[in-house]
Amino acid sequence: MSVRVRVPAKVNVQLAVGGARPDGFHDLANVFLAVGLYDEITVTPADELRVACSGPYAAQVPLDRTNLAARAALTLAQRRGLDPAVHIHIAKDIPVAGGMAGGSADGAGALLACDALWGTGASREELLEICAELGSDVPFSLVGGAALGIGRGEKLTALEVGGTFHWVFAMAEGGLSTPAVFREFDRMAQGREVPEPVASAELLEALAEGDADALAAAVSNDLQPAALSLFPELAQTLEAGREAGALAELVSGSGPTTAFLARDAEAAEKVAEALRASGTCRAVRVAAGPVAGATVL
Numbered sequence: 001m002s003v004r005v006r007v008p009a010k011v012n013v014q015l016a017v018g019g020a021r022p023d024g025f026h027d028l029a030n031v032f033l034a035v036g037l038y039d040e041i042t043v044t045p046a047d048e049l050r051v052a053c054s055g056p057y058a059a060q061v062p063l064d065r066t067n068l069a070a071r072a073a074l075t076l077a078q079r080r081g082l083d084p085a086v087h088i089h090i091a092k093d094i095p096v097a098g099g100m101a102g103g104s105a106d107g108a109g110a111l112l113a114c115d116a117l118w119g120t121g122a123s124r125e126e127l128l129e130i131c132a133e134l135g136s137d138v139p140f141s142l143v144g145g146a147a148l149g150i151g152r153g154e155k156l157t158a159l160e161v162g163g164t165f166h167w168v169f170a171m172a173e174g175g176l177s178t179p180a181v182f183r184e185f186d187r188m189a190q191g192r193e194v195p196e197p198v199a200s201a202e203l204l205e206a207l208a209e210g211d212a213d214a215l216a217a218a219v220s221n222d223l224q225p226a227a228l229s230l231f232p233e234l235a236q237t238l239e240a241g242r243e244a245g246a247l248a249e250l251v252s253g254s255g256p257t258t259a260f261l262a263r264d265a266e267a268a269e270k271v272a273e274a275l276r277a278s279g280t281c282r283a284v285r286v287a288a289g290p291v292a293g294a295t296v297l
């Protein structure tokens, strides 16, 4: 018997970053949108805990116990006094170290899958608590939709969204380390006061109304200058998308994936085609959001 779970990627439509906290994290106002680009996690009883990964990014995924999916299984098993003897297969379609929360998706997916496989019956609250232990982005991967994350980004409030937003994602050659991007943010912020991160009222309204033009005017990412500083080639990708008629262009989270908002599905295909032809990125994908979070199939 196996359990299969599908988990979406995310884009941060707003990422407001405060100063570094004493624990090394940053307070955020993080507006997440789950988009239809998925990893699939399958768990099957086995002799011992094992992780395997398939798909275009498989070679970049660690298969030891640092893998977030393995950590999720171990954490749940430890809490219940169970043997974590399970084979976890990750069918990976979310870029690795791309700023789209692929590892977080696998952590949330494996947790939900093991809960179902072992009949653990963990409450939503406990699952969210374990997710927050695994990483700041993991709770959002579980809930999906759209949400405002405060604190490290793990304290979530679900947001109303009045329509579907159409996105194009340009995958970069290589990845960016999230801690390195936050460190670069701190370096660039030296000598200036970093304001408290606050969610933009205009942005929340644009989401609620499903208004792509208003959302385009309101998107922002405080990590973008740091990501561009570490990965200057991204400026060319952003420019190519802008020239192709995207309503807005931004770095997804800590990058280096870039995200382009389009008016509708047809406009998204046009932007995608132009980006593919631009030679400024490794691969291009179209995806809409919001979509549901981790779901047992």
Ligand SMILES: C[C@@](CO)(OP(=O)(O)O)[C@H](O)COP(=O)(O)OP(=O)(O)OC[C@H]1O[C@@H](n2ccc(N)nc2=O)[C@H](O)[C@@H]1O
Binding pocket: 012, 015, 024, 025, 026, 027, 028, 030, 098, 099, 100, 101, 102, 104, 134, 135, 136, 137, 138, 151, 152, 153, 178, 179, 182, 252, 253, 254, 255
């Ligand atoms: C930046 C964001 C935006 O959604 O994601 P990505 O774009 O990388 O996917 C997140 O804040 C990443 O969340 P996640 O990848 O879960 O990070 P964690 O494992 O919790 O933390 C990794 C490291 O990132 C830094 N970090 C993370 C979150 C936060 N609020 N402040 C931080 O300074 C810390 O250096 C931390 O040690």
Ligand SMILES: Nc1ncnc2c1ncn2[C@@H]1O[C@H](COP(=O)(O)OP(=O)(O)O)[C@@H](O)[C@H]1O
Binding pocket: 060, 061, 062, 066, 067, 068, 069, 090, 095, 096, 097, 098, 099, 100, 101, 102, 103, 104, 106, 107, 175, 176, 178, 254, 255
């Ligand atoms: N299941 C997983 N999938 C991808 N990366 C993982 C996974 N588990 C741990 N990692 C580690 O986490 C790092 C960040 O990966 P990822 O979550 O894809 O990026 P991001 O935080 O930019 O969204 C990777 O470089 C990898 O070393």
